[in-house]
Amino acid sequence: xxxxxxxxxxxxxxxxxxxxxxxxxxxxxxxxxxxxxxxxxxxxxxxxxxxxxxxxxxxxxxxxxxxxxxxxxxxxxxxxxxxxxxxxxxxxxxxxxxxxxxxxxxxxxxxxxxxxxxxxxxxxxxxxxxxxxxxxxxxxxxxxxxxxxxxxxxxxxxxxxxxxxxxxxxxxxxxxxxxxxxxxxxxxxxxxxxxxxxxxxxxxxxxxxxxxxxxxxxxxxxxxxxxxxxxxxxxxxxxxxxxxxxxxxxxxxxxxxxxxxxxxxxxxxxxxxxxxxxxxxxxxxxxxxxxxxx
Amino acid sequence: xxxxxxxxxxxxxxxxxxxxxxxxxxxxxxxxxxxxxxxxxxxxxxxxxxxxxxxxxxxxxxxxxxxxxxxxxxxxxxxxxxxxxxxxxxxxxxxxxxxxxxxxxxxxxxxxxxxxxxxxxxxxxxxxxxxxxxxxxxxxxxxxxxxxxxxxxxxxxxxxxxxxxxxxxxxxxxxxxxxxxxxxxxxxxxxxxxxxxxxxxxxxxxxxxxxxxxxxxxxxxxxxxxxxxxxxxxxxxxxxxxxxxxxxxxxxxxxxxxxxxxxxxxxxxxxxxxxxxxxxxxxxxxx
Numbered sequence: 001x002x003x004x005x006x007x008x009x010x011x012x013x014x015x016x017x018x019x020x021x022x023x024x025x026x027x028x029x030x031x032x033x034x035x036x037x038x039x040x041x042x043x044x045x046x047x048x049x050x051x052x053x054x055x056x057x058x059x060x061x062x063x064x065x066x067x068x069x070x071x072x073x074x075x076x077x078x079x080x081x082x083x084x085x086x087x088x089x090x091x092x093x094x095x096x097x098x099x100x101x102x103x104x105x106x107x108x109x110x111x112x113x114x115x116x117x118x119x120x121x122x123x124x125x126x127x128x129x130x131x132x133x134x135x136x137x138x139x140x141x142x143x144x145x146x147x148x149x150x151x152x153x154x155x156x157x158x159x160x161x162x163x164x165x166x167x168x169x170x171x172x173x174x175x176x177x178x179x180x181x182x183x184x185x186x187x188x189x190x191x192x193x194x195x196x197x198x199x200x201x202x203x204x205x206x207x208x209x210x211x212x213x214x215x216x217x218x219x220x221x222x223x224x225x226x227x228x229x230x231x232x233x234x235x236x237x238x239x240x241x242x243x244x245x246x247x248x249x250x251x252x253x254x255x256x257x258x259x260x261x262x263x264x265x266x267x268x269x270x271x272x273x274x275x276x277x278x279x280x281x282x283x284x285x286x287x288x289x290x291x292x293x294x
Numbered sequence: 295x296x297x298x299x300x301x302x303x304x305x306x307x308x309x310x311x312x313x314x315x316x317x318x319x320x321x322x323x324x325x326x327x328x329x330x331x332x333x334x335x336x337x338x339x340x341x342x343x344x345x346x347x348x349x350x351x352x353x354x355x356x357x358x359x360x361x362x363x364x365x366x367x368x369x370x371x372x373x374x375x376x377x378x379x380x381x382x383x384x385x386x387x388x389x390x391x392x393x394x395x396x397x398x399x400x401x402x403x404x405x406x407x408x409x410x411x412x413x414x415x416x417x418x419x420x421x422x423x424x425x426x427x428x429x430x431x432x433x434x435x436x437x438x439x440x441x442x443x444x445x446x447x448x449x450x451x452x453x454x455x456x457x458x459x460x461x462x463x464x465x466x467x468x469x470x471x472x473x474x475x476x477x478x479x480x481x482x483x484x485x486x487x488x489x490x491x492x493x494x495x496x497x498x499x500x501x502x503x504x505x506x507x508x509x510x511x512x513x514x515x516x517x518x519x520x521x522x523x524x525x526x527x528x529x530x531x532x533x534x535x536x537x538x539x540x541x542x543x544x545x546x547x548x549x550x551x552x553x554x555x556x557x558x559x560x561x562x563x564x565x566x567x568x569x570x571x572x573x574x575x576x577x578x579x580x581x
Contacts, residue, residue, distance in 0.1 A: 047469035048440035095467065149536075150336040176467045177384075179335045179496045181536035206469050209541065245471035250499060250541040250563055257567045261576055272541065276548050279570070283554050286574045 001071060003038040003168055003200050004059055004090070008068035011054055011223075028054040030223035031068075036216075038167065041194045041201045043211040043231075046220035047245035052204045055220070056170045059202065060090040073167065088117065091161030093171040097153035106148075106156055107132070107141040113164040124163075131162035134197065135189050151182025155189055162193065168200040169193070175207060183207065208235075209249045212270040219244055236268035251275045295361055295457045295490060297347055297379070298323040302356035304342055304514075316342045317353070318514045324458075324492065329484050331505030331522070332494045335536030338511040340494050341384075344460045347492070348379035377406055380456030384463050386447035390435040395426070395446050398435050402454040413453070420453035421446075423487075424479055441472035448476075452483075459483065460492040465500065473497075477504055499540045502526065502561035510537070523559035542566050 011029040016022055029051045036042055046052045057063040058070050061077040073089050075082040091113075094100055103109025107128050114124045132138045135155040145153055154174055161169055171190065175183040187210050193199045203214065211217055217234040219227035221244050227234055234241070235248050238256045248256070255269040255278075263282060269275050304317035317339050324330055334340045345351040346358060349365055349372045358365050360375055383389070392398035399420055403413035421431060424445040430438060435446050444464065451459065461480065465473040481504055483489045495501050501508060501522060508525045510518040512535040518525045526532070529539035529547070539561070546560045546569075555573070560566050 048467075048472055050469075173467060177463075179536050180498065180538040182336060183496075206467070206473075208470070242471075245469050247470035251545060254542065254545065254563050254566050254570075257563065258570060261567075261571055263570075263574060263576075272544050272548060275545055276552070280549065280552055280554070283549065283570070283573055284552075287554070 001074060002035045002040075003073055004034070004036040004202070005071045006032050006034045006055070006058070006068065007071075008033065009055075009058065009065055009070060010067040011051075011058065011063060012066045013054075028223055029058070032223065032225055034218070034225060036200065036202070038200050039194075039198050040215045041191065041213070042203070042216045042218060043214040044202060044204045044218050044220060045206075045208075045211065045234075045241075045244075045246055050220045050244075051223040052220050053172050054223075056092065056172050056202065056204055059168070059170050060092055061086050062092075084117075088164055089166055090168045090170060091164055091166035093154070093157050093161055093169065093174050095173045095176045097150060097157050097177070100157045100160070101145045101153060104144060105141075106137065106143050106145055109145055109156060110141075110159045110163050113160050117164060127163040127165065128159075131159040134162055134193060135159045149182060150178045151185035154178065154182065154186050158186070158189060158193070162197075162199075166199065168202065170202040170204075172204045173206065174203075175205065175210065183210070208247050208252075212249065219246065231270055232268040234268075235270060255279075295326045295378075296323060296359075297458065297490075298359040298362075299346070300357045300359070302343075302346060302353045302358065304339075304346070304351065305354045308354060315514045317346070320356075320511075320514075320516050322509060322516065322519055324490060327484070327488045327490055329481075329491045329504060329506050330493070331501035331508040332492055332511065333496070333498070333501060333508060333537060334511030337513075338535075339514040340511050341462055342514075343511065344381060344462060344492060344494060347458075347460060348376050348381050350376075350381070377402075377454045378456055379458045379460065380451040380454055382448050382451050382459070382461040382464060384466060386451075386464075387435070387440075387443035390443060390447055390450075393434060394432050395435050395438070396421070396431040398446060399449045399453050402450050406454060416453045416455060417449070420449040423452055423483060424449045425475070441468055441475065444468065444472075444476065445479075456489070458490040458492065460494075462494045463496065464493070465495070465497070473500070480504070498526070498532075498538055499542075499562075502540045502542075510535075512536075522561055526561050527558060 009029055009032040013026040013028055014022055015024040044052050061083050064078055070077045072086045075086055077086055101109050110128045110131055111124050114127050132141050135158050137155050175186050190201050194201045212231045214231055217231050235252050238248050251272055252269055255265050255275055259265045265278050300321050302317050302320040306314045306316050332340050346353055365375055390398050396417055399417040400413050403416045426445045465476055484491045505522055508522050526539040526543050529543055542563055543561055546556050549556055556569050560569055
């Protein structure tokens with residue numbers, strides 16, 4: 001069993017009237033089977049309402065299954081004795097950094113989590129040091145969070161989660177409100193945490209370019225898992241992705257479009273470098289031919 | 295219809311030790327029927343700037359003219375200005391509040407003192423414009439999906455029949471299809487209704503596809519004001535101020551460095567595809 005496992009997971013949002021009779025049941029997750037290996041960087045894609053965020057909230061017990069089971073490091077999320085261990089194991093970062101920062105000074109904000117867990121003071125400061133270092137925000141530790149850019153605020157929020165020493169971080173659209181630099185900063189930071197600290201990452205995003213370096217990509221639709229593979233396998237299936245209201249990075253799209261017109265390119269090109277590597281020889285030989293013909 | 299800003303300065307904490315320029319000597323004119331993209335890093339002054347355009351914020355100095363009229367002159371009808379220049383804030387669905395979608399969209403025109411018939415007529419028109427089907431109109435706005443909520447909120451502004459529509463990151467948090475749908479609807483308002491559009495976005499790809507002119511803000515100052523192709527040619531400068539060019543621009547740039555003869559100003563997938571196929575002697579013109 002991996003660090004996160006869901007088996008026959010069902011979750012219903014239930015609306016009740018004033019007399020507590022069920023008015024409407026909305027099934028957000030419908031029989032999800034998923035096993036995530038410790039240390040993996042996993043991206044979750046899916047349109048609005050596909051069940052991604054509902055699943056994310058299952059991972060640290062904010063929501064509990066209607067049916068089926070979720071295990072975090074072998075602990076069932078429904079086991080009340082373990083709920084704090086589960087929240088320590090799996091930390092969450094949300095979309096809007098302004099809703100997650102509470103301290104007046106960066107270092108206080110980062111220390112808030114471990115303080116709540118009853119960590120001894122000396123240990124709290126050590127963790128604050130390490131976490132700020134890990135997200136590259138040490139230089140800002142005495143600054144007011146209000147003065148930071150969006151990307152920096154989001155890195156502080158990530159440091160706050162790191163200070164609780166989680167094994168796994170779930171990020172629910174952490175870059176939706178950021179400018180291009182902020183997006184790059186945050187994505188680079190979480191990749192470093194994954195690589196250097198071995199943190200398991202679950203990244204939910206609508207930006208396809210952020211997914212290309214993940215170990216594994218999962219696509220959700222209608223509460224089901226509909227695609228599961230490496231970024232290359234997933235982004236080779238341009239038509240299917242569009243059918244799920246998703247997209248591919250611009251380079252992937254260009255390669256796909258050119259291939260449809262008979263240009264010889266491999267499937268699932270993910271980066272600018274790959275596209276250049278394969279497209280350049282084609283263009284150069286066409287150019288050489290044009291010179292010979294003329 | 296035109297908006298002309300002349301030497302706009304806006305200071306936070308004026309006269310205190312914390313005095314800081316949010317906008318510094320910003321001038322431009324937005325002509326009738328233009329589609330303007332407004333880009334800049336977080337804190338560059340974009341949101342402050344757009345709130346000047348309908349009089350929500352008042353410049354510390356400088357002038358703003360709407361249709362040639364100074365909006366700061368005494369007796370200027372600010373309320374009318376706010377109906378004519380519609381502003382859709384970030385996450386506008388957070389402002390939905392009525393019991394059903396239709397009533398919510400009626401709220402704006404209701405404030406304009408219109409009759410019941412007239413305001414309902416406008417609400418229906420606005421809901422059709424954003425492509426929200428009638429079956430949703432009687433639902434609570436809180437039961438809609440993310441994309442539908444966003445549409446309902448935009449309809450609330452459109453129901454006031456603005457001449458200029460300003461949208462602050464209207465696609466943030468939407469899935470790719472939802473993003474394209476909303477942008478296509480905005481583009482249709484521009485083309486069919488000849489509405490002037492100002493689109494604030496962090497997506498260079500979206501701006502490249504839809505805008506015919508880009509204003510670039512950096513630290514409260516206007517850095518560029520030119521067509522997308524012109525602006526994205528300065529991609530290195532854009533990177534320095536926290537922005538970027540569309541991914542396609544980088545592909546074309548790299549190919550050009552390798553001696554491939556592509557025009558420098560390609561910014562969209564469609565343009566790149568056509569240009570590359572031309573080089574390969576495939577597709578339409580084999581010049």
